Amino acid sequence: MRYPKIVLGLLGITATMLAAVPVVAAAQDYPARPIRLVVPFVPGGVTDATARLLANKLGQSLGQNVIVDNRPGASGNIGAEIVARSAADGYTLLLGFDGALVTGTHITRPRFNVLTDFAPVTKVGDATLIFVTSPSVPAKSFSELAAYARASKGGGLSFGSSGTGTTCHLAGELLRDQAGIPLQHIAYKGGSQALTDVLGGSLPVLCTAVASVSQYVKNGQVRAIAVTGSHRVGALPEVPTLMESGVKDFSVDSWVGILAPAGTPAAVVTRLQREIRKVLDQPETRSKMLDLGIIPVGNTPDEFTQQIHRDYARYGDVVKKAGITLN
Incomplete structure (x- = not known):
């Protein structure tokens, strides 16, 4: 049977809308069960302390437990790969930092691609x-x-x-x-x-x-x-920056952020970013993070994605020029 083009077009639109229904429903119901936050390092230290602070506050905000899962090894690559290979449903997240994701990956050559295998949610803060x-x-x-x-x-x-x-x-x-x-x-x-x-x-x-x-x-x-950053820090206000000390345009900060597996629904990523930002804006959270030496950020997924790409390219050039390899 032959159908007019307009009918075929309407059928296509309807099919697309129906296909999107489960994703929308899933985003509206999210989270329906506890969330796992993978930390690719051993317990203790600034990264782990940040994860536990965030997990506690985020769990309260979302109404579901956020469970910290320490998966150390291979310079952070083991934990990152676990998340990269997990279901893209928002229930497995990575607390990643630049040293493992955008600098070390140029040297360790992990079995994941930081630019394509993750959906960046937000930069938690700068250290x-x-x-x-x-x-x-x-x-x-x-x-x-x-x-x-x-x-x-x-x-x-x-x-x-x-x-x-x-x-x-x-x-x-x-x-x-x-x-x-x-x-x-x-x-x-x-x-x-x-x-x-x-x-x-x-x-x-x-x-x-x-x-x-x-x-x-x-x-x-x-x-x-x-x-090394572009500004002095409150913990040691008397210590100058390298730029103040005469090294032109020198600015290097370390960051920590939340990433989900690639393909995680945009609505879920947006919800996570919004809730994390709310947590970071709480005076108690901000105070505790500053005590850890981390300046809270909570930027958008797009802004975080752009920084990951910039930093990956920047440090790739440094590694290549310096000839850095694993011993």
């Missing part, structure tokens, strides 16, 4: 990084540190980070490139050992999150040289 030195290093400012590094024997001054391909590692490589300072990276398996060594004097320079060392700076156990 400013800082360069500190052991008191044994006779430098009280960036210019003095640069001069000391250039005068050092053996190819430059060692600086440590929590691992190869981390944001701190690449911040050091960028600093070496832009300021012409001879810095030699030492990769630790975690930030705690690197901090122990800089406190003990066996590591001259450390790049880490402000929250990890602010108390040691205040106690005079390490010396703060500069923060």
